[in-house]
Amino acid sequence: MLDQPPQQPLVSIENLRVEFDGESGPIAGVKDVSFTVNPGETVCVVGESGSGKSVTSLSLLRLVEFGGGRIVSGRLWFRPGEGEAIDLAQMPAEKMIDLRGDRIGMIFQEPMTALNPVFTIGRQLTDGLRRHRGLSAAEADARAIELMREVRLPEPERRLRQYPHELSGGMRQRVVIAMAMACRPQLLIADEPTTALDVTIQAEILGLIKRLKREFGMAVLFITHDMAVVAQLADRVVVMRNGEKVEEGPVERIFAEPQAEYTKALLASVPKLGEMRGKPAPEPLRIPGAPEPVATRPASVSTTGRPVLSVKGLTTRFPIKGGVLRRVVANVHAVENVSFELAHGETLALVGESGCGKSTTARSILRLVEPTSGDVVMDGQDILGLDAGGLRRARRNMQMVFQDPFASLNPFMRLRKQVAEPILNFDLARGSELDDRIAFLFDRVGLPRDFMRRFPHELSGGQRQRVAIARALSVNPKLIIADEAVSALDVSVQAQVLNLLMELQVDFGLSYLFISHDMAVVERVSHRVGVMYLGRIVEIGSRADIFEDPRHVYTRTLLAGVPIADPTQRMLKESAEFKPLPSPVFPAGHTRPAPVYDEVSPGHLVLRDD
Amino acid sequence: MVYLLNRLLSVALTLFLISIVTFGITNILPGDVAMMIMGTQSNPEALEGLRESLGLNDPLLVQYGRWMGGMLTGNWGESLLFNEPIAPLISQKVLASGLIVVMTMMMALALAIPLGVWAARHRDRWQDTTSSTTALLGLSMPDFFIGIMLILFFAAYLGWFPSSGFVDPTENFGGAVRHAFLPSLALALGLMAHLTRMTRSAMMGILNQDFIRVARAKGLPERTVVWGYALPNAIGPVMTVAGLQIGYLFGSIIVIESLFSYTGMGWLTYQALLNRDIPLIQSTIFVIAAVVMLVNLAVDLLYRVIDPRIRLG
Incomplete structure (x- = not known):
């Protein structure tokens, strides 16, 4: 047999090529990409938009076909359980659905739209279990509660009967992860799972993925554009650009000694927290391959004289109306007593x-939304x-x-x-x-x-x-x-x-x-x-x-x-x-005390x- | 609950405005009830006497109050044409036409939804074109023409359905459905186009959503993904359009019921208008308006059952 698959890895992608129909003939979304994922390993595929990183991951689940893509050539070896490796690229569609969500789980970027708005959380968590594992409704519910505990969702029993819109973005992403984990997959594909989330929630979700991976020994194929996330999570890194693999290697090597010019440029483009320590003024990033930034005269900030913008006690509230008479029952306190000055330059x-x-602060200053109270003085002129x-x-x-x-x-x-x-x-x-x-x-x-x-x-x-x-x-x-x-x-x-x-x-x-x-x-x-x-x-x-x-x-x-x-x-x-975020909604008439600031320096x- | 109260209040207000308009229009038109009863050649004194006894010389507000009071207490007066009390007459016809409306909607949705879903799943392919063409064909032909074609084919040639007549559904439901079938189909083919387009565009939007990809990634079969996951999300706008079409349907029903000699509300309205049976005109318009509004209210309530996001408030 010439088609003898390699023995070790869980996933082995060989010479994958995916095409989409363009106006003038087929367009290759992925051209000749090969890499492997070993059991229990985290491989990060990193690249910018159009690099083919998502198309690669969607090909592995054969979901790319629903987006108009075609796997033209290449092999997608996958080893389910202890058995022989099978080529997913050649799998008939009706066999493929038995693997999806069972052996391979997937989570997506946008938690706000990843859940079906008209079904309860419970139903969406259990339908995969009932299909792949044949559990009864009661068994599936019990398992769903267990899964929600694993992803640290508070009050799992109550969540079963809730709808997606009742949950915050961070909570929804935990539900999506729980869904992907339901059947204990050998491989978890995560396509930019934290890009739409706030940093504190991102840290929680990345920590969660890391823990689940260790506890259940599953491999993770992590798709991202964010080099910082790669650095935090990856065992190995595959860098992609324009549908091709640019570079592949262990994470430490990629960051310490990148080989490809593109990888070097990508790393140089990422602002790193802490690297501005001790520098007095903003400083352009140095990007290899791009023209050297213009010699930076330090920007002259005039600290004396009238500020360009002066904001005092800016407050913007949005009313929430209710009842038969549509009276204001509560207010969203979007901006609350904000004061600052901005100097020239x-x-x-x-x-x-x-x-x-x-953002509401910015809009209130321009009066794109009308502030409730406060002062905005722009160049000596009272804007409000x-x-x-x-x-x-x-x-x-x-x-x-x-x-x-x-x-x-x-x-x-x-x-x-x-x-x-x-x-x-x-x-x-x-x-x-x-x-x-x-x-x-x-x-x-x-x-x-x-x-x-x-x-x-x-x-x-x-x-x-x-x-x-x-x-x-x-x-x-x-x-x-x-x-x-x-x-x-x-x-x-x-x-x-x-x-x-x-x-x-x-x-x-x-x-x-x-x-x-x-x-x-x-x-x-x-x-x-x-x-x-x-x-x-x-x-x-x-x-x-x-x-x-x-x-x-x-x-x-x-x-x-x-x-x-x-x-x-x-x-x-x-x-x-999980840390819930407090709500900015207060009943009508509620006043918050003026903020008191300590001047530490x-x-x-x-x-x-x- | 507050929502339901609000909606019922607005339904009541709209019905009140409609009652003023129908009452006003029939009073502005030349020729009054007395003249309709006695004919244009009648003795002016006798005519005046009848006017006095019918209360037609009272101030309009008093007349309106009397009419409205009658409407609310079920005393809708007598039809001049049929010499029968209006309320039982109309309730019987509402039942007859109700059967047609329900069957029309069921047929229209049963044809339009699969056709629209099919088109959405194969957008810009031959299936999509076929679906749009079929739907537009129904829209571009007048209802009565479709009706005639159906009579020729299903009644005259195949003999599967009767070409005309009405059977009381409370006495013989099967017969009633058989008689209502062709008129309903004729109307359904006309309604189908909008519903198909609506289903198609709603489904296309939903099928591109992330949660559909998530459902596929869970390993759910495509049948479940499309019909179980996507359709419940797409059905809302389709139901709304269907609700709005009920109003339009009552316009078409007048023609179709006459064509099929089906004695329902459409036929009754037509007879009332033709014979200037003013009390009957007022009542039929009022009933049709009320039905259209209640159906739309029902659709909105149904929408809230389907979509949990709009349940609050």
Whole structure:
């Protein structure tokens, strides 16, 4: 037999090629990829979007066929139990469904959509068990409760009868993991399982996967774009790009001595928490292969004189209506008594987890949502007191760059027009002056001038974000609010856009209010940092204050949750218990006492807990 | 509970507005009940006397109060055309047409849902085109034409179903269904197009959802994934469209019942309009409006049973 499979590994992928139908013939999503996974081993497949990492994992379960893909050639050897290896690529579909969810479990990226909204948690946890193991309803329920205990979901009995929308994202991801673990698979495929989660929850989930892997001796194939997660979890790493394997090796080797240029660039693009220690100002990332960042004059922050933006006691609440008369029964306290100042040429980062109020703070400053109370003074002008016309004029000085460059550009408008629109709106330039200005902006954000005639769908995510930045710059604003502006981008693109933002700050003396959940990115770009939790700033200070001398317990928790892109510094705790997040909803009329801050050093304020 | 109360309140309010409109319109039209009874050539004095005795000279508000009071207490007056009390007349016809409406909806959904699901599973392939074409064919032909074709084929040529007539379902249910079958099918073929398109687009959205991939990754058979996992999520919008189509259905029913000589609400409305039987017109419009609204309320309540996310509040 020539087809004698290798004897050792649990999974052996050989020369896999997957094609999709394109407009002009087939497009290869995966070209000639081979690697193995041994029993009990964690293999991380890392790469950026379009690298084929997800397609590879979906091929192993033969789910890629449902997305229009075809396994054209290659072998997918899998060894179920003690038996002979079988080639999954050749398995008939009706045999394949017996393996799925039984021998191989899979978890996906987005916990909010991974559960069927119309069925109870109990039903979704048990239907796999009943199908593969033939358990009765009562037996399956008992097993489901056991599974929920294993993934540390509190009150498992109650969860059985709950629906997905009653659970938080972290809880749902635990349910999804419990579902994948139901039949004790030999292999768990995890496709970006923590990308959509907050850092503290990410740490919990990664710790959970690690513990389950050790307890049940299962192998894990972990798909991610995040080098820090790789460093924390992997035994071996497969680096992919454009459907091909770039490099493969033990995790320590990949991080210490990367061989491929691409791996080196990828590692260099990842901001590492702690690497800015002792540096006075933000500093561009050095990316091999990319042009050396412009010699960095330290950004000049004018600490004297009037601040560009001054926010005092900003409070924004959203009413919840109920009853027959639709009266306000409660309020979501989204932003609660937030105060800070932002100097000329300075970057203040607001960090926190989802729901902490950082984006609402940004929107309240621009009055994209109306704040309940407080003061916002921009360049000496009281923003909250302005009428509609005054507000329109004031917004010229404060522009915003949003998270999703796919959604923030009009798909029907050419890019030139999108960048020209704010200029025409404020009537700042016309005719050839307008043309010159747009050409200058395109040059400045590093886009070729012939892109002006294009439409957004013809650009990549990073290029679109550059257009969004050019649009924000077009009216010469003093303040740019960047709301998770690099979160949706691949790491190498993220690094380039971050460098661009830092460069523009030096050149134009811009002030940034940088909203982010990513502590490592924040450490890179900011002069000062405010940490938000449940609508409040719990700690604010210089970057060194927050990252080198964190005082508030929440700041410390947040920093402790950040995975470090260094396999020699593993910090995952396997016992991470579930911690529910308190609710920001309070009954109508509820007032929270004004926050009291202790100034532990000049400019470093820490919230005194009530 | 609060939700149900709110909805019932709004149903009551809408019915009140409809009652004003129907009452108003029939009073604005030239010719009144007295003239309908006695004919246009009648003695003006006798006519005036009848008006007085029928209370037609009272202020409109009083007349409306009397009419509304009658509607609420089940005294709907007498039909001028049939010389019968209206309430029992209508309740019998509602039953007859109710059978057609229920059968139409069942047939339309039974045809449209599988067709839409089939199209969604094979989007942009020949199955999808076939499904859309079939559905559009039903939509593009007028109901009465479909009805005639059905009569020619199933009644005249094959002889499987009667071509006309009505059987009381309380006396002979099988016969009633046989008589209602062709008119219902004619109506269902017309409704099918929207429902198919709706099913197709809802299913296409759902089949791309993560939880469908999760269900497949659990090893559930494709049949369970599509019909057990995806369809319950897609059925909501389809039900909503079906509910809205009930209103449209009452328009088509007038034509179809006349074509099949099926003596239901449609036929009765047609007769009432043709003979300017004002009390009967008022009552039929009012009943049809109430039925349409109650059906839509039922659909919304059903929606809440299917989808737990909108149960709160």
